[in-house]
Amino acid sequence: MSARAARRAAALSLTLTGVLSWVQAWGGGQPAAWDVPRAGTAPVVDGVAADPAWSDVAWRDMKHLMWGSEPAPDDFSGRYKLVWTPQALYLLAEITDDVLIDTNADPLARYWEDDALEFFLDEDASGGIHLHDYNAFAQHVSLDNQSADMGPFASEEDEAAGRAYVRTYPEMVTSAWRRAAQAPHPLTWELKITVFGDDFHDDPDRPQAKPVALAAGKVMGFMLAYCDADSPAGREHFMGDVAVEPVDGDRNRGYIDADVFGRITLVE
Secondary structure (H helix, E strand, O other), X not given: OXXXXXXXXXXXXXXXXXXXXXXXXXXXXXXXXXXXEEOOOOOOXXXXXXXXXXXXXXXXXXXXXXXXOOOOOOOEEEEEEEEEEOOEEEEEEEEEEOOOOOOOOOOOOOHHHOOEXXXXXXXXXXXXXXXXXXXXXXXXXXOOOOEEEEEOOOOHHHHHHOOOEEEEXXXXXXXXXXXXXXXXXXXXXXXXXXOXXXXXXXXXXXXXXXXXXXXXXXXXXXXXXXXXXXXXXXXXXXXXXXXXXXEOOEOOOOOOEHHHOEEEEEEO
């Protein structure tokens, strides 16, 4: 190899090393972009982690503070696995939470202040703002196994008044969890996530958009977090699997901006 070629190779190596270091740093040592394997058989969503689909899948830790204070490990710790079939994503979470609380009986009222598993999904990985549209989803799955999110404003009057439209999404999320009898009594929480694109809508006079068929090579935005409340006063900790870059000190950006999501690639 010539001296010039050697210098180019060294420069390329340094560039790739820098990019890899940035990605690792963004994920806090856990890549913010990762591969999700296909399940040979879809897991049964029953809160039992006995399905063969989970056996060889790596865990992702939910260790990054997104809001509130840093919890002690016995207060909260969490990790999860993710697989796919052509019909859906499947998620298995293992959550240690010393106090389970669901203060608000109304599933649409202050749902972020109760214990909840929150997943963030951007079907086409396009990124961008999604607070009041379906460019992406930020689904709060509560202890009653219902998921809630904000959709587009119901009317121009509501938009002018700032009245958010909140609903549940039974067509999108199936949830089941169980708590272990042995200390520290972790939750095994499973989700089936039927993936919809940004053509999802709330118009009762139009047929609903069809779910997106998943295939190897598809890239999506994804992130998982947990809302941890220890009293009726509300959420105290919010922990996720991706280290979000703060904006004016605020890391709680996932429900607003899909640019902060991680990136998953579906693989065989």
